[in-house]
Amino acid sequence: MSIKFTNFSKRSTIIMKTFYHSAVKLTSGYLYEKQELNRKITVNAVYDRFSDTGRFEAFKFNYTEGGDKLKPHFFWDSDVAKWMEGAAYILSKNDDPALEEKVDAVVEDIKRNQGEDGYFNIYFTVIAPEKRFTDRDKHELYCAGHLMEAAVAYSEAKGKNDFLDCMERYADYIYKVFIEEKSAGFTTPGHEEIEFALIRMYRHTGKKKYLEMAKFFIDERGMRLEEYPGENKMKLSDWECSKYNQSHMPVRKQSEAVGHSVRAMYLYMAMAALAKETSDKELADACRRLWEDTVTKKMYVTGGIGSTHMGECFTHPYDLPNDTAYAETCAAIGLAFFAHNMLGLENNAMYADVIERALYNGVLSGYSQNGKGFFYENPLEINLSERFANPWGKKRLPITERVECFKCSCCPPNIVRVMSSLGNYVYGYEDGTLYVNQFISSELNEDGILCKMTTDYPRTGVISVRAEGVERVAVRIPAWCDSFKINAPYTIENGYAVVKADREITVELDMAVKTVWANTDVARDAGRVCVMRGPIVYCAEGVDNGNNLHRFSISADFGYTVSEGEFGLPEITVDAYKAESTDDILYSNKAPENKMTQLKLIPYNSFANRGESDMSVWIREK
Known part of the structure; x- marks a missing residue:
């Protein structure tokens, strides 16, 4: 099946609403089992490893040079924040006092140690307070963004707003420094993330200031050459440095997925979200171009992206080596995020197809069967003999066994937050039509719309759906599926089989x-x-x-x-x-x-x- 791109110029309104995970309860099946593994094992295993490595202790701001505490790293805020976000999603559906107590303890540390001006960062406050907002590549805004996402998630999950209040104060301070005073040493973050976080802050609080901030950081990217501190100057031209973090040209002019693959995905998903909130056709068109370049020229069959360890980057079209594939777990997660936000712009099954490809392959490959081990990189080929040959000049190869924690441990907590929020990706709604985007046994209940889906997918291809409160049900027909059966008359629209919602609908996909x-x-x-x-x-x-x-x-x-x-x-x-x-x-x-x-x-x-x-x-x- 071939899925065509819709021409945005023919659309004047924003379309699909995707249901938040809190409205969707997974009930059985393969991904439900993964979600349960995450809830029962992974969230606590990651907590334990982060405790062992000093990440949680660093939030107490008790490090002193020569003391017995581990020195904080400048991206540790984000590691803990992603864990907190994932824990919040778990707590939104499950009563777990011990887990809630762990989250609350971190929130108390944040409240206790946040600056009077609203600033919070475990590295710069303790290690280098004189260098706040001077180094674009030291992840301050990236860390702030992940803390904001965690705060929104916890507020939504438990109705506790102390954490959110702290992050609103931090966001207000960032607004003052970057937009009002323009006193920071750079204009846009070296690692994107805060852009999408601010849109989430806006959606949760209704405060347009946060949407304005997101728009500022997106609009300003690539408008000028951002300076790199001499000590961190990359061994590349200024233009190549800018390309690394998608700052080589204004975002609305970009057509090619370049640079660090995770940064790219976090930028692109924020662009898509902003285009949705502001009905920005030019920005949406840029998202389409970047999407097409990514998935038609630079994506592995597994949904992995970013083919080289050099900068964790995209390279040129069709450069997809197997044994040296980087294909970072976070990049596959980022691709799913980008696709999910594109679904908010255009109800086309191709976006859900890519979410499916990434989740079942390039994301889950980063996650061990026991729920405790992780891959950072996900190669498509391993030849053990190469690892013992030519020791003086052998090429760099990914590790061959999963580990419980990395020095740069961004992937484990990202797995935690994705597995605990799988409900985000199942259903969508537009103008009387309920869209079934992913096939997971589940129950939906929101705004008078009820749906029950029963399936053992992908072990089998049989999916049964019963919906109330809608006129039609649109079931995705995956691009890989050559034939299917439905027990009702249907029409095909943008890769979905659309059926009247007057019966239980059974779809049988050919799983040859x-x-x-x-x-x-x-x-x-x-x-x-x-x-x-x-x-x-x-x-x-x-x-x-x-x-x-x-x-x-x-x-x-x-x-x-x-x-x-x-x-x-x-x-x-x-x-x-x-x-x-x-x-x-x-x-x-x-x-x-x-x-x-x-x-x-x-x-x-x-x-x-x-x-x-x-x-x-x-x-x-x-």
């Missing part, structure tokens, strides 16, 4: 195993194919098939069997060939023999849960 080819401009995937079933990307691991996976090949029309897997999703066994040299010499005039065999495939999101092993998403085509 599919062969996938990359665009021929992706050099690293030439002559190779990958396997998908529904939205799930599969991979081969050495633990099942032996290492040296490059010796295997499969034909485009391979035979296969689907069976119950050990990771909560089906596993696939495909008919394959394994190349065997006909003699023992290094080079031969005799072609290798291709012997019939079988190749076991598991969901990509579950690789590296059984120890180190070779792994490959892309398999040679026979």
